[in-house]
Amino acid sequence: MQCIRDFSFVRGLRGRVCLSVRTPVKWRAAAGAALAASLMFSPLIANAQSASGPVAEVNPMIGTGTGPGDSENLFPGPSMPFGMVQLSPDTESSGFGYHYYQHKILGFSMTHMSGVGCSNEGEVFFTPTTGPVDLEGDASNYSHQQESASPGYYQVQLLRWGIEAALTATDRTGEVKLTFPAGKQANLLIPISHTLNNAIGAQIKIAGNNRVEGYVTNETFCGSNRPYKVYFVMEFSHPFAKYGTWSGYRDGAPAALTAGSREATQPGNDKQVGAYVSWPQSSDAQTVTAKIGISYVDLKGAEGNLKAEAAGKSFAQIRQEETAAWNRALGVIDVTGGTAKQRTVFYTALYHSLLIPSIFNDADGRYLGFDGQIHHVASGHNIYDNYSGWDIYRSEMPLVALIEPKRMEDIAQSVVLMYQQGGWIGRWPQINQYTNIMAGSPLTVVLATAWLDGLHGFDMKAGWEGMYKDAMQAPPPGSSYQGEVGMKWINTLHYVPNDKVGYGSVSQLQEDAIAWASLYDLAKDLGKQDAAHTLYERALYYRNAFDPQDKMFHPRNADGQWIKNFDPKKSDGFIEGSGWHYQWFAPADLAWVVQAMGRDTFNQRLTQFFDYKKPGWYPQYYNPYNETDLEAPFEFNFSGEPWMTQKVVRRVLNENYPDTPDGVPGNDDAGEMSSWAVMSMMGFYSVDPASRAYELVSPVFQKTVIHLHAPYKGKEFTIEAGPEPESNAYIQSVKVDGKAHAKNWIDFGDISRGGTMQFTLGSSPNQQWGAAAGDAPPSLSEQQQ
Template structure:
């Protein structure tokens, strides 16, 4: 498997290169790229399967995690409303259970998913749908209908995917735009060819319109809004049908209804905080289900007596978000007690008419909305005409399917438009993006979009390095997700349609570090749009987003929208209301979260005593990380205040930014949890992080990484250590003992700290070694979950030769570039160029440099110099030059 991706797809890419050639020559109505860099072809280097298998590197990782990319071969324009990807699984069976659609090591494809799973993250897929072409008998269940396939038949690009479904002898191809997927299925001769649609985890509403060759419908997202779609075929239907839903269990089966007890914890512990009675379980709650219960992290137990109305086989289905268990007569029959997105589980058993059965359903909510639907399919014969009749009228169902006869090698084409606003808008999106059924033209159009994206940065170097680079760069532009539809968006924060900008699936805790800074350089207008989207979220929901997916999610620490906004502003990004932005940042810094948004958990303690107390927030409350991150966020607010001329706020927040020192312990020389009364927790207490629960070494790794989370005050951290040489020694041991956790974000800036400590040659060596050790042109080529492009952007910057080690400060630390030449289109007709003369794997050290022809002896470069279109030339060599780059 190792390093074979390019060879496997070489023949397939010939066709795709032709598509991109059309794009450059302006065929099919697509214009050539305008700008200072002549467009080149880079799509042939990209394989979107990189990261879909466990890392092949020797990665430092704890027992509670795995070095997995959590990415899928995503298709769609950059920041698409809906991406499309092959689906090999609805859920994973990994250490962390998440709804990642595709895993390289799985042998069957269940369908093709219209997904909003944030690529590379560990959260939920909201409002997905899937479709599957097949021949023969209709199979609805994803596992049953799944077809074997070979990776040798796959082509996986950001604009085109193709695979052979071996069990059905169907070649499946598709491309995608921002809101529409375009499929081409090449069928064998068959009288029973078909396509099945379902909602992946939840039922949907479906309506067939045979006179238009269309299917329309929607999936309900946590009961509060809908993901609409319209599918249009270039071929008529011979027949159509629905897979009908079981009835909701109500007083007919449970005569006395359900008693509910609610707990203000996620473990059903202690005395109930509230009680309620329901005639049926068919509810969606955005916040608390009853008065007196927390919006998030509560649990519930529902009990009732079911009396059989028929003798025979009954199938129970239970749709919930997050953890759920079901018992019949105290026997556990459904066990999904884990954090997850919405899902449906089923259990089949024989019942006797008139006999009573105890039903108990248990549930816990993590964060976000709550679903609870309990249904039962009774042994009653259904009229076979009902499904087609209801398909014409439109109704809720588990799935819908259409059938038609095909000749051998007949190509059936289908477009699927999506929208969060309405079915009509989904149809308009589809017709606007792909107005006809010319599949080749659609592929060429998508190829042109992606070639333009990749051409923003042009590199020269080894072919394998270019493949790693452009695949990583592709992943940098998948998320965040743009919800704009013809100038409007459906807000997941107030559930209304507005004009303007809205983005979601912002993994801000990760991406503020280098993904957003990359966008500031190459996508300044989109950076403005993202910030305006954040401000709209603040206006509609009360807070800047923290990790929206698609609404507020109370996960991760800090409020790093502060960092994203401040970094953009100090680097010249404009076009947003700075008064509103600063007001929102101050709210983050001073007000406890509400309305289901956690904000800075523990901010009241941080502002009163200078840290987040470990005993107040309990085991795994991560108070140390919160203290460190609140301090950094306050530094960013200070920089924003300074840029806005608010000197009083600047002074105040610079003082606040020093509070990290309150969780640095002189006894251990590391961070350490501190109680409200000032007492320290035991050294290496495992409550440092939920991920540090493995070996003693695992825990030490987390302490070592966390201690470096002071990017805004390296001199202060050095003083704590006992001077710069002590901090250098700490870093030396940190890297030599392989304690750097490249797949996590706490210390991503750590290799660049040597620059600030007067030893830049060590940054050059460490970064070059890490890029070579951890990143490969292979399906196992990512060293950890990509977190919406953060890990990939870390690679992209390092490979180019500079890195934004301190977002909020308009400078970049220099390192040893992988490439001989880098050209970045920074807008306004300007190109920033880095040239590395005599560059090689052996010549990893910078000997000297010039900037615009003049000697340059700084280990960093300013943002202004980059966007001015400067030329930075390095002379490289095999030994460190300990006199270069040390000037202050």
């Protein structure tokens, strides 16, 4: 999912609130000279603190954006792997939080969603100042030369105030260490009504001489506008001497500051409230730390999280524990060789792949369910929320299933509980609420992939019920969940008519089809033969949008007629893309698409699709900035030209994943774009994850070791690529466990059982390896019914 601001071929696009896109490359060329000095950065500057292990390879500044209009929007602040708290500086008052090119820090907030395409979260915002308390113009300039970031740590000098701010975090808490200059009153302003989206209520209370508490009510993103509360407790290392609150209107009228006031409440979305605390000036620099716990349940939960995770611990201890946690998480994959840049790109991409979904339950196990009630998760487990479903089913969730299998089982169980509490499995749920963003049933693919990978530590009986219901029925009128769009027409016409469903009729059907195909694979595994037959037929409905005349996917109307004057460069019938982007989207049945289009035509068109001079958002070429066609580079493996997959994947990695602030193409979308790079750099990717088939490409490292964990039987899966793989893009031959491997794909079981895969690479293509008809990955239409 991307944020579209400059996308000429989306005329007529309807029904989406978040329409965003990366500004064209030509803008960057024009503005690049003016911004060059401020945008240059060194990984050693960005990660200035000494570190060891894979944490030392990570640069959180990658993907934080290069200029106005760009859609890179990652945050550099600390978060534990999949942590509830994602604490980071904010350089804008609404939007995504931090952008590298912006030169002022407004403050810091406790929550962010990594790289998603609409303004979101940013709750529990605070900003330090010095001198008299002033609510006007509290932002501070800063320099990237006086800023550092690494997994678990962020530090910056606020130059206007002479304050050094350092941040670290646990799963559910953040700690801020503020060093104030000598001779100045030290202040912390907490404008609790400030969020990155739209706060519609808030309350703040001075609760003692070293504690502030309260809540803010924000709304879910992308115009879904469902309210949720974030509670917080903030405790200080030193008692403050002064305090007060304020209240003001959003129309620009000045806020009324009341010294000595202990409480302020925002009754609606027209007012903003906040509080401040101050410490007297000192003859020496003074350091104040603030520990902040949050909860989506209540104040008791925020306080409990603070006591469970941060009580009695110093800033240095929390930072050390978080760094160790990241070294464990990143150390599941060891890479050897490649360039320093490639190692930084790889481990930073892996880091970004492990940020969300987010832990949602408090330390005591309580969490807010999809029914609005408080539930308890079993001891030793966590509930996860914030599923960028349309994005992450493609590679981020398969990657998590591979390297974090126990966590993946908890994620899967969280999706099952979504169904049990709310009645449906959502496609982009946020803060345990349905947002109805994007299309299809992507979490069906996620659950099916997890189960078929061998992860059975969740309630598949209930999960199957929810997935099958979503595949066959429309929610009743008034339901908070939209369901698969056009279900009435799907069940009667077997496609989504463009004149009845105004937004993305073809894409809706294609996205549904991958979910039905995944559910078909699952039904077979579960022995549900009747359901498998039904789902197989349903998974082939995508063909009803394929026009045999020009051999492309087309919108058609309810009367069966194709829309007139179809232009594949336009977006009519497609979601965040064009007919060119979506002509490749039949992940479960590419053998049929190759046959229907004709192998020569397929290869000719796919080659043309990658015939752009430089990356950009083109309607007729591959779009590396969005999920619409992420699978396209790997489709030559299905059409007898796997060497072309090897060529174009290397090109995308080299051009679109630099170690710079624009080092993630477009929105990272909760780790999807990053996980694409992680998989591709290791040498495999799955076009259809539930099929268990992983297409092979050339690795960029001499050696990659994936350390496997239960319930997988293997201990390690090792990938070897020989000397100088970074300059040898083409596979000459492959061996799996010492035996020649002619197929251009491997089964997931080949990985999870452990073993070795050896690549022999070269500088020119071997057009015979993996090119025979029997070497291609499996497809739905090849299976017997």
